[in-house]
Amino acid sequence: MSHQKEEKARAALKALEEVQDGMVVGLGTGSTAAVFIEALAAKVNDQNWQITGVATSKRSAELAQSLGLTVKDIDEVSAIDVTIDGADEVDPELNGIKGGGAALLYEKVVALRSKKNVWVVDQSKAHDLLGTFPLPVEVIEFGAQQVYLTLAELNLRPKFRMKNESERAKTDSGHNIIDVRIDQVDDKKALAKTLKAITGVVEHGLFLDICDKVIIGTDPIQTLVKKTT
Numbered sequence: 001m002s003h004q005k006e007e008k009a010r011a012a013l014k015a016l017e018e019v020q021d022g023m024v025v026g027l028g029t030g031s032t033a034a035v036f037i038e039a040l041a042a043k044v045n046d047q048n049w050q051i052t053g054v055a056t057s058k059r060s061a062e063l064a065q066s067l068g069l070t071v072k073d074i075d076e077v078s079a080i081d082v083t084i085d086g087a088d089e090v091d092p093e094l095n096g097i098k099g100g101g102a103a104l105l106y107e108k109v110v111a112l113r114s115k116k117n118v119w120v121v122d123q124s125k126a127h128d129l130l131g132t133f134p135l136p137v138e139v140i141e142f143g144a145q146q147v148y149l150t151l152a153e154l155n156l157r158p159k160f161r162m163k164n165e166s167e168r169a170k171t172d173s174g175h176n177i178i179d180v181r182i183d184q185v186d187d188k189k190a191l192a193k194t195l196k197a198i199t200g201v202v203e204h205g206l207f208l209d210i211c212d213k214v215i216i217g218t219d220p221i222q223t224l225v226k227k228t229t
Contacts, residue, residue, distance in 0.1 A: 004122050011216060014215050016040065028084055054071070054080055088100040094211040096211060105173060120217065123217070137204045139201055146200065
């Protein structure tokens, strides 16, 4: 197992401490979230827990169900107790970039309905400033090129995410993703508002003031907790 995979596994296992019997748990998307789902299923089966999962993607739902977990649609639950998810990048204030796995819309919907959000990451995802990882912007297919041009006018260096050389990648909702570069953008909150105001943009991967705790799978484990005012 590589060093990075070891850190992912360590963080995912630590996140099990956030879950208790009877909870509704948001199930994230991505490689680290998949490790957590596998660990959660093992815990549920071993302890005979009653856990309901709310998945942030089709592949996470399929993985969870294949392991025996109960998965419900978000509209079938009254609340989500805790969501465990990965992140593509996170800063010391617990802001992050998500969407490398093309699930940013569902991830944000689930996150905003969760009482607590915990991200599990390896050390390579932690940076002082956001922008090393490209920011995904989910856009409707109709007029996607027009959104691309708008993003280019904002000097965000847009690039369509591709499934292959000739076909654009699509999200579970059938949308396109345009990845932009924000390493030269100082005010991320202002950028978030600007992106949401563009007609054709469904959602963006800036997760600001959403995460409550970050678990970094170093040895020893590092834990960052949201500051309360």
